[in-house]
Amino acid sequence: MTVSRRRVxxxxxxxxxILAAPAIVSAQATTIELWTFLDPNGRGVRSELxxxxxxxxxxxxxxxxxxxxIQWTEISPQxxxxxxAGNVPDVVMLYSPFMAAHVQAGTLLALDQNIAxxxxxxxxxxxxxxxxxxxxxxxxxxxxxxxxxxxxxxQDLLAQAGLEAPRTLDEMTQAAAKLQNANxxxxxxxxxxxxxxxAIEFAMPQMIAHGTQVLKDDGSAAFGGPGxxxxxxxxxxxxxxxxxxxxxxxxxPSDDVQNLGIGGKVAMMGNxxxxxxxxxxRSQPGARWSFTAFPSLDASKPVPASLQxxxxxxxxxxxxxxxxxxxxxLWTSPAVQKAQAIRAGYLPTSRQVAKxxxxxxxxxxxxxxxxxxxxxxxxPLNFAWPENSDALNEALGRMxxxxxxxxxxxxxxxxxxxxxxxxLRR
Amino acid sequence: MTARxxxxxxxxxxxxxxxxxxxxxxxFALLPLLWGLSTSLKAQIDVHKMPPxxxxxPPTFANYADAVFDVRFGRYLVNTLIVVFxxxxxxxxxxxxxxxxxxxxxxxxxxxxxxxxxxxxxxxxIAVIVPLYMASVDLGLYDTLASLVIVYSAWLVxxxxxxxxxxxxxxxxxxxxxxxxxxxxxxxxxxxxxxxxLRPGLLAAGVLVFVMVWNEFLxxxxxxxxxxxxxxxxGIYYFMTETGVEYGPLTAAAIASIAPIAVLYALLQRxxxxxxxxxxxxx
Numbered sequence: 001m002t003v004s005r006r007r008v009x010x011x012x013x014x015x016x017x018i019l020a021a022p023a024i025v026s027a028q029a030t031t032i033e034l035w036t037f038l039d040p041n042g043r044g045v046r047s048e049l050x051x052x053x054x055x056x057x058x059x060x061x062x063x064x065x066x067x068x069x070i071q072w073t074e075i076s077p078q079x080x081x082x083x084x085a086g087n088v089p090d091v092v093m094l095y096s097p098f099m100a101a102h103v104q105a106g107t108l109l110a111l112d113q114n115i116a117x118x119x120x121x122x123x124x125x126x127x128x129x130x131x132x133x134x135x136x137x138x139x140x141x142x143x144x145x146x147x148x149x150x151x152x153x154x155q156d157l158l159a160q161a162g163l164e165a166p167r168t169l170d171e172m173t174q175a176a177a178k179l180q181n182a183n184x185x186x187x188x189x190x191x192x193x194x195x196x197x198x199a200i201e202f203a204m205p206q207m208i209a210h211g212t213q214v215l216k217d218d219g220s221a222a223f224g225g226p227g228x229x230x231x232x233x234x235x236x237x238x239x240x241x242x243x244x245x246x247x248x249x250x251x252x253p254s255d256d257v258q259n260l261g262i263g264g265k266v267a268m269m270g271n272x273x274x275x276x277x278x279x280x281x282r283s284q285p286g287a288r289w290s291f292t293a294f295p296s297l298d299a300s301k302p303v304p305a306s307l308q309x310x311x312x313x314x315x316x317x318x319x320x321x322x323x324x325x326x327x328x329x330l331w332t333s334p335a336v337q338k339a340q341a342i343r344a345g346y347l348p349t350s351r352q353v354a355k356x357x358x359x360x361x362x363x364x365x366x367x368x369x370x371x372x373x374x375x376x377x378x379x380p381l382n383f384a385w386p387e388n389s390d391a392l393n394e395a396l397g398r399m400x401x402x403x404x405x406x407x408x409x410x411x412x413x414x415x416x417x418x419x420x421x422x423x424l425r426r
Numbered sequence: 427m428t429a430r431x432x433x434x435x436x437x438x439x440x441x442x443x444x445x446x447x448x449x450x451x452x453x454f455a456l457l458p459l460l461w462g463l464s465t466s467l468k469a470q471i472d473v474h475k476m477p478p479x480x481x482x483x484p485p486t487f488a489n490y491a492d493a494v495f496d497v498r499f500g501r502y503l504v505n506t507l508i509v510v511f512x513x514x515x516x517x518x519x520x521x522x523x524x525x526x527x528x529x530x531x532x533x534x535x536x537x538x539x540x541x542x543x544x545x546x547x548x549x550x551x552i553a554v555i556v557p558l559y560m561a562s563v564d565l566g567l568y569d570t571l572a573s574l575v576i577v578y579s580a581w582l583v584x585x586x587x588x589x590x591x592x593x594x595x596x597x598x599x600x601x602x603x604x605x606x607x608x609x610x611x612x613x614x615x616x617x618x619x620x621x622x623x624l625r626p627g628l629l630a631a632g633v634l635v636f637v638m639v640w641n642e643f644l645x646x647x648x649x650x651x652x653x654x655x656x657x658x659x660x661g662i663y664y665f666m667t668e669t670g671v672e673y674g675p676l677t678a679a680a681i682a683s684i685a686p687i688a689v690l691y692a693l694l695q696r697x698x699x700x701x702x703x704x705x706x707x708x709x
Contacts, residue, residue: 037668043492068652069498072668078651085563087651183476255670263474278669282470 030063032090032320032327035079037072037310045277045344053336057327063320065327076101079315083107088315090324094141096308097200097389099131104387108140109314114325115139126332127349131385132311141311144331145340146347147274148293148305148372149201154179154267155290155366165292169234172268172295176244179267186244188257188266191404193397195253200393202270202294203400205303205381206231209296219386219425221418223399224411230297232403232410239404250404261289270294272308276367277345291367293375304381305372309349347373388425395421459684466490466677473673493665493675494682498653502661506640509574509657514635517579518628521586526616528587529594530602543584551581555648562649569651577649578639586631593627594620633690633698640687658683 040051054065068089070078076098082088083105094102102108115123132141151172153165157179166172176186190196191203204214210227238245249257249266258275260266262282271279273291280289294303312328314321330336337350341359347369348354360370386392399417403410436444465473467485493499528536558577559568567573597620605615646657662683665676691698 039498041497069664070651071664071666081559081563082651085568087569255666258670259474263476265476275669282474282670284471284475 030320030323031066032063032323033066033068034327035068035070035075035089035092037070037075037093039069040067049340049344052339053331057330060330061323061326063323079107080105083315083317086317088317090314090318090320091327092313092315093144094311094313096129096131096141096143096311097385099129099141099311100385100387100389102313103132103134103140107315109316109318109321110138110140111142111314111325111328112138114329115142125334125351127307127351129307129309129311130382132313141313142328142332143309143311143349144328145274146307146309146349147272148307148347148376149197149270149272150291150293150305150372151295152261152269152271152276152279152289152291154287156286156288157267165290166268166295167292168299169295169297173238173242173244176268177242180244184264185246185249185260185266186268187238188245188249188252188260188269190252190254190257190270191250191397191400192253193394193401195255196257196397197393198254198270199396199400200389201272201306203231203235203396204383204392205294205306206297208381208383209301209303210298214383215386215392221395221421223396223417223421224414228414229410232400232413234297235400236403236406236410240406247404251401273345273347273367273369273372276369277363280363280367288366291369291372293372293379302375302379304379304383305376306381306383307376309347345369386425391421391424395424459681462677463681465673466681468674470674489674489678490682493679498661499658499679499682501654502656502658505571505655506658509571509578510636510639512571512575513578513582513639514632516575517582517586517635518631520579521583521590521631522624522628524583525587525590526594526620529591530599540588543587546584547588551644555644558645559648568649569655571655573649574646574657577645578642581645582635582638585634589631589634590624590627593624593630597623629694630698633694636690637687637698640683 034054036050038050039047040054041047050067054067058064072095075092076094079088079092079094079102088107118126127143127146128139129141129143132143133139151166155165158165158175161175161178163175163178166175172187178186180186189198189202191198193199207223207225207228208214210225210230212225212227213222216222239247239250249260252260254271257266257269258271258279261269261271262279264284264287276289276291280287283289293305296303312331314324314328318324332349334350334353337346337348338353338356338358340346341348341353341356341364342362345364345367348359353359354370354373364370395417398420399413402408402413402416407413464480464482466489467487468479468482469486469488472479472482528540562568562573562577565573567576601619601623602612602615605619606612610618641659642657643659643663646660647663650656650660658679662676662679665672665679
């Protein structure tokens with residue numbers, strides 16, 4: 001039997017028509033639009049949970065939610081553009097480090113009146129992030145999950161070597177040297193200025209712990225100081241002296257460092273609690289990942305933990321702000337927070353859930369998440385995030401790169417980092 | 427060099443070097459595709475295995491099931507087909523008439539217009555993306571398929587004009603003149619006589635538009651926002667998630683998105699080659 005080109009083309013057209021069919025969706029009376037980086041119809045427990053939240057909301061309020069899935073790094077710039085174009089959603093997910101830009105630009109509605117309608121117990125129970133507030137204390141977003149950056153480590157390998165999770169940077173270097181072999185690097189941090197947050201999440205809290213101001217009151221850079229010099233000298237030695245982290249690894253994007261960990265090529269790496277489940281799921285059988293706060297230069301000076309999270313906000317000119325608030329209210333409720341924390345390993349925004357024995361079970365126990373919560377409560381990072389946190393990360397990243405690449409003195413690298421930030425923030 | 431030496435074929439060494447260079451070029455082009463195909467057939471746990479596995483054992487089609495048979499992928503595919511065919515009709519329609527006019531008529535500024543058209547081909551897309559975005563917002567066309575059709579058509583018209591000029595110039599003007607003597611209008615002669623003879627050129631233009639619009643990312647990414655208006659290449663980008671890149675589904679979607687282009691190329695490769703060279707040798 002021969003098949004003519006015409007038949008093939010006709011067949012292709014028919015296949016296209018069949019594929020087009022699912023695109024036809026029915027419209028409902030009241031619809032609110034949610035901008036999310038998670039696909040409620042995607043695979044994985046996080047998507048399943050989102051689907052459940054939206055389904056419950058639709059059932060309770062007789063409305064439907066249209067989820068517009070936007071790449072996670074693009075939500076914030078898209079919202080700034082959409083505010084200009086006048087086509088904002090009703091609810092938007094925003095990552096906390098980007099909140100300052102939106103508070104400054106006035107793209108969001110204040111949620112204080114809504115929060116005031118809650119009981120005192122609910123208000124006390126809910127964790128608020130400082131970067132979601134303006135200078136007058138008005139709140140523009142509520143977190144629906146929290147994360148802390150720290151050290152992800154192979155618990156199984158450390159146990160085999162008779163080691164505990166490192167508490168100081170010297171202990172981390174020693175553990176890395178012991179675990180390192182021809183097929184595995186001891187430790188991996190990504191200082192890629194564009195695709196990594198290690199500079200702002202790892203190096204900066206270390207600097208702050210040792211007295212560095214980082215930013216002056218006028219917003220310009222103040223990276224210098226003995227603490228910064230010690231941190232940078234440690235990183236230079238990590239790459240060039242103890243050689244437990246290669247320069248190649250340090251210059252990789254953070255996703256690639258994560259892949260090295262998943263592939264069994266790195267024993268410890270800098271990363272966030274939000275990636276623990278993914279790293280564990282994708283690793284080879286037998287690998288047991290756990291988490292600890294970043295080791296510090298001195299045991300007496302723990303590194304302050306930078307608590308971040310994805311928040312929910314209502315943009316100005318949203319069509320259904322009241323319904324949008326109802327969705328936020330449901331999502332941040334203790335019941336939903338408990339489901340998220342237990343089933344998907346999210347750090348809860350509800351204090352009572354964080355103390356729930358069920359939260360401290362299963363994978364969360366392996367990941368030591370309850371200890372993380374306690375650590376954050378004891379050692380919070382008090383830092384006024386600038387409007388352009390990307391610029392700060394980039395400047396710090398370039399400073400670290402210069403140091404670990406052995407290019408010039410540490411003081412020169414600090415001066416270069418300060419110049420870079422002062423130029424970028426303009 | 428003697429006549430005998432000149433007649434002699436390439437030596438074994440020359441043959442070896444030629445084949446080695448061809449093999450290296452082939453490997454350079456094919457290895458990323460084969461690696462993508464291999465990754466698309468791997469279970470999630472095998473994607474980052476070290477040392478890497480070339481041939482998954484057993485292969486899994488779960489990534490294709492997740493990515494390609496997802497409702498969203500179908501929507502992206504339909505959007506892409508709509509934009510491709512609308513751009514094809516609009517850009518070819520405009521370019522065809524413009525090319526005919528610049529070949530058949532002598533008017534003041536003709537060379538200048540053609541030169542300016544040629545110059546616009548040289549402008550990189552990234553240089554105009556911000557003004558395009560602003561214009562689409564101001565005109566209320568942001569996040570619509572119409573904005574994509576307009577921009578892609580405007581982007582492709584100059585290329586198509588130059589391409590089709592070569593094909594039109596190769597058709598004797600006397601044929602149109604003969605038709606006019608028989609009572610056809612100027613446009614009628616063009617439509618009834620020249621157009622049927624232009625079929626290879628139109629096919630070449632069609633393939634060119636299809637390939638360029640299908641593979642375009644930057645404009646599609648910048649001028650759309652909602653999931654419902656996304657094109658296929660932009661949709662693939664969304665497999666880069668907050669917790670890492672979903673390599674399995676991403677490569678499955680990428681391989682699936684290449685398939686229509688590969689099929690089209692296999693069916694119409696002569697027209698495609700003609701499209702790349704036609705305007706150049708006959709213009």
